[in-house]
Amino acid sequence: MKRIITLTMNPAIDVAYETDRVFHTRKMRTQQEHYDPGGGGINVARVIARLGGTARAYYLSGGATGCALDGLLDKHALVRFRIPIEGDTRISTSLYEKDTGKEYRVVPRGPEVTAEEWEAALHHLDGPQAEYLVASGSLPPGVPEDFYCRVCELGQRHGMRIVLDSSGEALGAAVRGGGLYLIKPSIGELRKLTGKALADESEIAAAAREIVDSGKAEHVAVTMGHDGALLASRSGTWRLPALPVEAKSAVGAGDSFLAAMVFALGCEQDIIEAFRLGVAAGAAAVLTPGTDLCHREDVERMLKLAPKLSGPQLIEKEQAHEG
Template sequence: MLNLATLTMNPTIDVAYEIDHLDQIHKIRAESTRNDPGGGGINVARVFVRLGGNARCIYLSGGATGAALDGLLDLHQLVRTRIAITSDTRISTAILEQASGKEYRISARGPEIAKSEWQSCLDQLGSLRCDYLVASGSLPGNVPNDFYARVAAIAAVGGYRFVLDTSGPALAAGIAGGGVFLAKPSLGEFRALVGRELTEESEIADAAMNIVEQGRVQHLAVTMGRDGALLATRSGCLRLPSIKVETRSAVGSGDSFLAAMVHALGLGKKPEDAFRFGLAAGAAAVLTPGTDLCHPEDVRRLYSALTV
């Protein structure tokens, strides 16, 4: 069975509320509430396991909220490796206002991490055994920008494929270090990476191919929300439109995309087919409310329709 490990440096407890409407004065009663373990890598693991793979979550956790996160991971029956930290794990909130259909998302910056804590994480990765390692999410405070480049170097020694999904200086440094099997920035993150607006589709494709041809990344997927996604490989570019579905929540769409694409690649699918499977999972995540992520039956249904 395909084995995946995920690294989440800045995990979160994801709290989702559905309310009738927002009111700035009166107390608001939630119609429904959901609590889930979150953060990029943890979300990827949740989806990967749903699709039939094995996943181990490696993550930082501290304080009372860290203990709550540990408990949520156990409720989801996810295999976990906890790196203890002194500071509290963050909490993120998503609020769906039913009257307008609008979703409001509030995410805390996260804790400050001591050097000994992030170094302990690197040490843990040195003994890791897996097929793929997905590092996903932001870096918390005090962690160096080249942290993911260091992780890529460890993955190269360990002989497993390294997948990166982050933003800002951490993304730039991670790609600059090379050794990335798959990177998945959003369009906004990709624009920041290359330092240009990239208003035309041809500009996005050229910039993505330039990074791939430099040998820094083998596969580069740029997700563009309602405008679909683009995949650049040595063989060229594939651009696909989004799958039109009813939008309930955008939480975890990118993580679902990445989990499904890696799962398909691990099963031997061609990159183009894995890309389509990822697109189907991203759309399937939009169908679910709050922090529920995608469901396999929706992913496979949308994938079948897309391939036809």
């Protein structure tokens, strides 16, 4: 298997609770408490490990909560490299209300990171360490918005394929900089990135293909929730519907999708099969409650439900109207 490393600039301890009902002011007694190491790149590394691979996780960690994060990572037996910071690692909370089936999520911005600290992250990545470098998640305060551009430039110098999953200006700056191998925006993130409404499937496909055709990224995988997912590559555009599952939590679905794609690519599968595995893993993730991620047996079961893909399925307005 190809070597994979992940980078998480804004990790978190993910806490998940269940309660019967949510009230203001009053105490809410909870059940089913779970504590997991979180943040985009860390979640990707966890899923790759569950699927039978290995990814070395680079991440920032600081304060007492940072020590707790380190311990949780060791509990999950992840190969890890800690980049120390002064600030406290954030804690993200997910609260599931059993009476209504609603989920409430509280996600802090994260600690202030100094220039010396984020530059240390670049320093530790500066070497031919892997074939794939997955940079995933938000940037904490203090990290420049073009940080992922610098990661991409660094990775290109060492022949690494850069996979990016972020949002806002961090994603926008990286796409404008170009040189990316794979990006995985949600449909909401793609709308913000392009500044377009993207009201139908043909417009989504066109926006994703424009990024590919401009040379900014070789592949664009767009996750669209209940509408499935779409992949644009130089050889064509493909779409898969959402798989039929009873959703328990949407937390971690995007990370599971991306991790499965990178795992498949690391096993030298082609991009189409990687896309199918990603859709299966995203569906498997929503089967798990709270902050849990997908499990291998669920991914394998979901993969059997994912339609086979063959040949470029160019999605055009005319085709959509014919349907």
